Amino acid sequence: MSSVSDTAQVISQAERIVPALVALRFPMDPLPRCIVGNNFGGDSKLYGPGAHEGVDITATLGQRVFAVDDGVLSRQFLDAGSAGFGWELRATVGDVRYRYFHLSGFAEGLTTGGTVVAGQLIGYVGDTGNAGAGNYHLHFEVRPGNVPVDPVPLLAIPSSCRVLPKP
Numbered sequence: 001m002s003s004v005s006d007t008a009q010v011i012s013q014a015e016r017i018v019p020a021l022v023a024l025r026f027p028m029d030p031l032p033r034c035i036v037g038n039n040f041g042g043d044s045k046l047y048g049p050g051a052h053e054g055v056d057i058t059a060t061l062g063q064r065v066f067a068v069d070d071g072v073l074s075r076q077f078l079d080a081g082s083a084g085f086g087w088e089l090r091a092t093v094g095d096v097r098y099r100y101f102h103l104s105g106f107a108e109g110l111t112t113g114g115t116v117v118a119g120q121l122i123g124y125v126g127d128t129g130n131a132g133a134g135n136y137h138l139h140f141e142v143r144p145g146n147v148p149v150d151p152v153p154l155l156a157i158p159s160s161c162r163v164l165p166k167p
């Protein structure tokens with residue numbers, strides 16, 4: 001009976017927590033290759049045991065990766081584990097973090113604690129960490145309150161990208 005107002009309430013709560021998540025900027029150059037894996041959650045043979053906390057976007061080596069929001073590079077991953085090279089970005093507005101894994105390299109001049117603006121180049125797609133050799137893709141996470149949520153419904157996905165169905 002009150003489903004419309006319930007929905008509105010849920011949306012307004014979500015917007016309070018993560019105001020930047022309305023049509024989130026796409027994290028990667030869609031060309032020359034962009035296949036959105038739609039594989040948030042569940043176990044993954046490829047990416048290790050346990051829940052998959054992001055989405056994998058298949059690309060080519062060196063494809064550009066961008067900040068999706070204004071924020072601070074709160075953590076740099078230096079190829080020490082499954083993440084490979086990567087960034088965690090903390091949004092300036094709203095309690096949300098974004099993570100980017102398996103990069104081949106970082107944009108020049110960026111360090112932990114540095115500020116970036118939405119759309120800024122922060123790195124390049126690669127296959128570091130547990131991506132699998134030659135399996136060039138961006139692992140991308142959205143973490144409101146540091147809890148991972150499925151990025152796919154939030155993203156403004158360019159028309160040149162293919163989106164795989166949920167497995």
Ligand SMILES: [Zn+2]
Nearest residue numbers: 047055056139
């Ligand atoms: Zn992944």
